[in-house]
Amino acid sequence: MPEEKKLFKVTIDNITIEVEPGTTVLQAARRIGGDVVPPAMCYYSKLKGSGGKCRTCLVRVAAGSTADPRPMPKLVASCRTNVMDGMVVESMTNNTVLEARKAVVEFLLINHPLDCPVCDQAGECDLQDLSYDHGREGTRYEFERRTFERQDLGPYIQLHMTRCILCFRCVFAADQLTNRRVHGILDRGDHSEIATYIEKSLDNDFIGNVIDVCPVGALTDRTFRFKNRVWFTKPVEAHRDCSKCSGKVRLWMRGDEVLRVTARKDQWGEVEEWICNECRFEKKKVSDWIIEGPTKVNRHSVISAGHYVGVKKPHEALPEVMGGRKPKLVFDIHAVSDVNPTEVDLALLPGPATSETFDGNPNAYGKNVTDVKIGIEPNTEGTDTTNPNISELKSQNSK
Numbered sequence: 573m574p575e576e577k578k579l580f581k582v583t584i585d586n587i588t589i590e591v592e593p594g595t596t597v598l599q600a601a602r603r604i605g606g607d608v609v610p611p612a613m614c615y616y617s618k619l620k621g622s623g624g625k626c627r628t629c630l631v632r633v634a635a636g637s638t639a640d641p642r643p644m645p646k647l648v649a650s651c652r653t654n655v656m657d658g659m660v661v662e663s664m665t666n667n668t669v670l671e672a673r674k675a676v677v678e679f680l681l682i683n684h685p686l687d688c689p690v691c692d693q694a695g696e697c698d699l700q701d702l703s704y705d706h707g708r709e710g711t712r713y714e715f716e717r718r719t720f721e722r723q724d725l726g727p728y729i730q731l732h733m734t735r736c737i738l739c740f741r742c743v744f745a746a747d748q749l750t751n752r753r754v755h756g757i758l759d760r761g762d763h764s765e766i767a768t769y770i771e772k773s774l775d776n777d778f779i780g781n782v783i784d785v786c787p788v789g790a791l792t793d794r795t796f797r798f799k800n801r802v803w804f805t806k807p808v809e810a811h812r813d814c815s816k817c818s819g820k821v822r823l824w825m826r827g828d829e830v831l832r833v834t835a836r837k838d839q840w841g842e843v844e845e846w847i848c849n850e851c852r853f854e855k856k857k858v859s860d861w862i863i864e865g866p867t868k869v870n871r872h873s874v875i876s877a878g879h880y881v882g883v884k885k886p887h888e889a890l891p892e893v894m895g896g897r898k899p900k901l902v903f904d905i906h907a908v909s910d911v912n913p914t915e916v917d918l919a920l921l922p923g924p925a926t927s928e929t930f931d932g933n934p935n936a937y938g939k940n941v942t943d944v945k946i947g948i949e950p951n952t953e954g955t956d957t958t959n960p961n962i963s964e965l966k967s968q969n970s971k
């Protein structure tokens with residue numbers, strides 16, 4: 573008979589569970605689920621070596637084990653602390669822990685800008701959620717914040733280092749998914765920054781996954797930037813036959829347009845299966861995909877706003893009242909404005925869709941709208957202001 577494995581009993585916020593030795597407190601809490609689970613900004617179960625960097629997952633160990641029931645003297649990072657038999661842990665039930673988390677959020681926000689209204693990550697940003705759940709209203713920081721220029725890391729990814737919280741996830745993702753990592757964290761202390769050193773582009777087949785693991789808006793998809801707000805898009809599960817990856821993705825759609833392709837994420841916001849750059853950046857037509865159905869979105873997420881599955885519409889009485897006639901449109905925005913004309917497929921615009929994209933400027937962004945209208949393939953250089961060609965054109969125009 574196979575030998576029975578000894579399990580460790582651990583109690584987290586008065587809920588007792590049995591787990592295998594070697595399980596961390598965070599993993600044990602995730603088994604329990606709900607509010608007991610500490611937040612995690614750097615730990616990522618799919619990335620080897622991750623965790624221990626951000627301190628958001630702090631908990632108090634009220635009893636170390638049955639053999640040694642003394643409490644641990646300091647709060648500990650639950651992603652890096654293994655359970656012991658008989659351990660008693662306090663997460664949401666301990667005020668010191670909650671205060672410590674507030675301090676950690678305040679610390680993470682020392683340099684992180686509050687530019688959520690214009691940030692592409694808004695609505696799916698772990699730091700935004702963390703600040704709502706555990707943050708303070710204000711900051712006591714009085715010094716100048718550090719800022720960086722945005723940098724294009726190759727044709728698909730943009731780095732906005734000002735938003736980076738140095739969680740190391742993108743570094744571990746590149747280590748694990750590519751043969752040769754060309755970016756990392758340079759310098760030390762408050763000089764640390766994510767960089768490619770000599771601005772080498774990140775062009776490995778699977779490097780797009782760094783966007784998905786980034787908990788904030790520091791690494792964003794250049795093919796999606798400023799195209800839409802995430803809560804206006806509808807996520808659907810889809811797949812395709814791909815020779816490089818599983819081809820199982822999540823499409824973020826608006827009407828019939830595929831605005832963005834990402835990997836599917838689980839309930840902890842972690843990627844289920846890594847996807848390749850081709851699926852992520854180059855397959856933006858509905859015909860490229862076999863649609864499986866709408867993604868189940870947690871009802872507490874802002875992304876679920878207005879997304880209802882299995883809705884029964886109320887009986888429409890207006891046509892009956894109007895004797896079969898259809899009500900007239902009071903105002904057709906597309907007839908009076910050039911903003912977002914219906915024939916322009918936003919997904920095919922190579923860069924962000926800003927007001928300048930639509931202002932008819934023949935040389936810069938306007939050209940792209942025309943290109944898309946007449947079916948020319950997107951310009952992979954992008955139309956961001958960081959694209960030197962565009963900046964040059966803009967300065968010529970202003971002369």
Ligand code: SF4
Nearest residue numbers: 736737739740742786
């Ligand atoms: S760029 Fe994003 S994933 Fe990389 S270290 Fe910064 S916050 Fe983390």
Ligand code: FES
Nearest residue numbers: 624626627629651
């Ligand atoms: S998630 Fe544990 S230290 Fe960051």
